[in-house]
Amino acid sequence: MKVLITGANGFVGQNLISHLSEKSDVEVLRFTREDALQSLPELVAQVDFVFHLAGVNRPQNPQEFYAGNTDLTRELCDSIRLSGRKVPVLYTSSTQAGLDNAYGQSKLGAEQILLDLSSEYGSDVHVCRLPNVFGKWARPNYNSAVATFCNNIARDLPITINDPLARINLVYIDDVISCFVDVMEGRKSGAPFVTVEPQYNVSVGEIAKQLTTFRESRESLITESVGTGFVRALYSTYLSYLPPEDFTYEVPKHGDPRGVFVEMLKTKDAGQFSYFTAHPGITRGGHYHHSKTEKFLVIKGTACFRFRHIVSGEFYELVTTGDKPEIVETVPGWSHDITNMGVEEMIVMLWANEIFDREAPDTYTYPVGTQA
Known part of the structure; x- marks a missing residue:
């Protein structure tokens, strides 16, 4: 089985590639920002499934939302039609799709283009409106409070919290990837929307407090309940931001x-x-x-x-x-x-x-x- 991943160098893409590389029967082709749009038809013609992860979420100009999200999706769908094969697509949209902002509208536009591909051409389309995703390899000081907090607290750097009571919805990267692989292998389907579970609703203050407790546990030796649920996922994420020189610590x-x-x-x-x-x-x-x-x-x-x-x-x-x-x-x-x-x-x-x-x-x- 050949799989194409657009946005292969991104946070979700790197994790997905890591998991797919563990499967001996899956070959991964990649499309990144460095690749020309003209290469898409040739890539699509070779594959059996597309993970469309590429997108723009922090551009210099709002119009770049539409170029990086809506227009790129149109190019992908045109490439599928050109191939003459009904290649399935899983698209990482956002919970902001439908909100009255340029990012949300660009993601909604991309969704509609994919839905048209499904209804008019027959490709299976799976749309996943992701909330905030956290886990290893997310870029700090970009668009993830969890990544920024993990990076700074692991390095004993200050963090900024404007409203500690503000709540956010989160999904863990390993749960995202598990869902995606289940869709690819036919164990999970959407109609056409796919939901990643479990989702966690937590306050910004709670996240910061829990991460600080992880850091302090090296002194107290008292571990949190890191074996299940959100605390397990957050602990694994926190550890992934430790610099190598902090992989060890002494105990009395x-x-x-x-x-x-x-x-x-x-x-x-x-x-x-x-x-x-x-x-x-x-x-x-x-x-x-x-x-x-x-x-x-x-x-x-x-x-x-x-x-x-x-x-x-x-x-x-x-x-x-x-x-x-x-x-x-x-x-x-x-x-x-x-x-x-x-x-x-x-x-x-x-x-x-x-x-x-x-x-x-x-x-x-x-x-x-x-x-x-």
């Missing part, structure tokens, strides 16, 4: 004669992650918790875990090694410790179900001892 390391202890990540509602080391023969722990629970995973070395019930005195002992991934859980009401039984440094990953609170640590010294 606490050391004593036993080894080191390092906290890696904390969550608001699902505990924290850390690791510790222990020299040969060293024992750590010797305490119990009433509510706190932990999961230990020995990464390197050999560990002896010992447990004693603080009421009944029941004793239990087990050995685990880094050669066999095995989670050991601590249980409320059982005192526990861990001893490095090997001849090399032991490294252990640790998850606790709550962030450590020095004012209420829920940690009480109670020697485990040995089996009687």
